[in-house]
Amino acid sequence: MEKKRTYNNKQVEKKWQERWLKGKIYSPNLSVPDKKFYNLYMFPYPSAEGLHAGHAFSSTGSDVYGRFQRMVGWNVFQPIGYDSFGIHSENYAIKVGETPQTMLKRTTNHYERQFKSLGHGYDWTRTVTTSDVDYYRWTQWLFVEMFKSDLAYRKKVEVNFCPSCKTVLADEQVMTPAQAMKEPKNFDGSPVAEPDNARICERCGTVVEKRDLEQWLFRITDYADRLLANLAKIDWPAKIKLAQKNWIGRKEGIEIKYPILNSQFSIAVWTSRPDTNFGATFIVISPEHPDALKLTNSDHRKEIEDYIKVSKNISKYQRIAEGREKTGAFTGSYAVNQLNGYKMPIFIADFVLMDVGTGAVVGVPGHDIRDFQFARKFKIEIKRVVIGTDGDESEIAEEAQVQEEEGKMVNSEFLNGLDIHRATVKMMDYLEDRGWGKRTTSYHLRDWLISRQRYWGPPIPMIYCEFCAKREISYFTKHKPLITNHHDDWSSFGWFPEENLPVELPVIQDYKPEGTGRGPLANHPEFYRTKCPHCGGEARRETDVSDTFLDSSWYFLRYPSVGLDVSHSESSDLRTSWPDRSLSSALQRHQTQITNHQSLPWSQEVTRNWLPVDLYFGGAEHSVLHLMYARFVTMVLKDLGYLSFEEPFPTFYAHGLLIKDGAKMSKSRGNVINPDHYIEKFGADALRLYLMFLGPMDAKSDFRDSGIEGMRKFLNRLWETFVNLPRTKHESVEVLSKLHKTVKKLTKDISEFKYNTSIAAIMELVNSIRNAGRVSGATLNVLALLVAPFAPHLAEEVWVEVLNKKYSVHKATWPSYDEKYLSTDSVLVAVQVNGKLRGQVAVKLDKAADESYVVALAKSDQKISNWLAKGKIKKQIYVPSKILNFVI
């Protein structure tokens, strides 16, 4: 009797992990551009001691795909790194009472050990850590390029400020409690007034405040149209594209100027619905509107001033909260609707926001719910100018009668009878012809706020010289902007980029934020004191650091070039990749410099061969943050001539969320899963299989401890199958057929990320083999390959040790669907179900048998009887459809 070998998962997994690393199995030669597959997993930010189960879930999903691609013949490059700069890591360092440097040294080691213990096929010779000076000098370089392109500028802006994190947040980082999945809390501990409408810090859940601060911004809005248009070209989940589309929020409209009665002034409003303008009966402007007081009559001054004062103390988010009673105050002046001479009273009301449109709204109460509510309250005339689909022509007295969507124009002179969409176009033409309005497009997207008043980030590499500022000298005095030319809409005087990068982040002890509106570096003269690059006089470095999302906006460009000495010139010519449109001379000079080059953050050759990313695998929570910023940065780099493509991730797959026992994992629930525990107890293969078996990759998956036991059992049975099941030369028909089907199913399912059904199919196959009680070596070969993406350690062990192969299973070729098992007969059968004739089935066996049976639709049993009588049906048998394929 053969001696039973039992499966020691711990020993096997450790052995192969070491061998893979030593043999550099997963470190491809990137100078081979053929059949390249850049498989990218969204790198984690270290804000805890190590990985949580969500990382294990999503990274395994990415790894399975990478391993599969490798087996079907692609040269797969699968890197990993750490998004270690930024607020998440800094907050964690503060929490554990360490410097970020100390904390990261420990935790990134832990992350690395965990990633390795999961058995992922990462290229450990090419990793990226965004807080390494080798990396962030290039993040700073990117900032400088932005500045030189005139895409970076300073502006005093009303910013979101988190009093707990003591920093400014981008709009995208401010969320509702539901979005952030956090309980809202006030900084001072007081109860949150309207928790559902609160806007909180994405990171800590504190209700954000509004502050006016001078900040650096990137002109992402200049790229709004391109970001929108390109969505059609990329293969991303529809919901992510939709989120980006909504976030960009492009709307065609028109800016209309209304003269003010008895005054030389006019008021500009923006509207997307000029068609209803004959029904306009009032104007509302925002309390922050610069002309608010100018438009106010002396006898209304007191009232208006009081109103503005009160509205200042209400947060923006409360102001626009739905269902809130309208408030407002009359300025005493009127604007004239030149279409019909109507005198429209001008009000100030807080529901109008200064940063939307022109900060002024024309009120059409008959056809806008919000305007209707306002008109009701202030007893303003309500005119009907549209008859909706309900045909109602009566006076509009109820909110339900307010028709916003569809209809035909009435009471609108030259528009009468037109459908509202055609009327809109006609009205725009009319207004433009007379010079009363101008078509403009409005966007929801705002410029990207880059500055952070924090310590743990790349110092913004800019220098401010007061002396030069006074003399109105700046970088742009000598240099032309490379891309756009906005520098005259902000004062760039005194600002110069640091050419000698990196600007190193000093190691300081007092790195915690103070909430003063300035970063901790502002307390360190040894950092900020410097010389002006222009006049050589005393100057001051910028002490803000850049947003974390700048670090992660380009990391995928870095990976393939890690370890290459790219600071020497590569004689490659980028000219072919230059944009066709006419270039400014400044940009042309710049591109000549690139070609001749100087240093770059990446090798041009490797980048040309390996980018863009072939599959980007990550979470949907970055829909409008990282995924938008990375696209923007890539477009800019393309325009500057550094890259030949403008979409970094042509294919993106968004994985779902991992929950535990039906609830979201959280520390307060005490249901956070540490993958280490499960790897220790069940092994990495069991954990991988279980995580992938839970459910569809893109849905919420529910982790239950009892389930993983089953996977361990399955792995043992699998091992038994390889080692102890009696061998045979002739495989049974059942097993062959099943094997056949499984190969086919997996090939399709894995490429569509249907991992759970893939694993189920493998289990079925194994059950079928074990029921047969014997197995052929050929079948085992195929089985090992099928299992390999999911349970790489076990697959490797049986491949090399049991099946005596000389090379790694991951270098083996994925099995193909072999047609030779198929018969060439063809029969036409009638199917009986439960003794009743249920239809005629033509079963063709000449080609792929198990997919090509065709159900011929018989209109009735009578018809089948007829067919039978006429001999059209050659054979009538009872066929349980489950075994239909075998009967064939």
Next chain:
RNA sequence: GCCGGGGUGGCGGAAUCGGUAUACGCGCAGGACUUAAAAUCCUGUGGUCGAAUAGACCUUAUGGGUUCGAGUCCCAUCCCCGGCACCA
């Protein structure tokens, strides 16, 4: 409110083109092995009625429709999840 995606056993979830609904796994029940337990293996397992491993009826959120045939297609209703939202 608008725009997406869903609703299938005790649970996670399967089901190409409309063709025996509930694959695979968990759980549960019974059995084998064992002094016993664990582990392992075998059998059963949608519901109701039924002594039944006889048989019948019902069953994919609810109600209707198309079809020889509907989880799947169409209409209506209810519920859940995600995105957007006084955006002019």
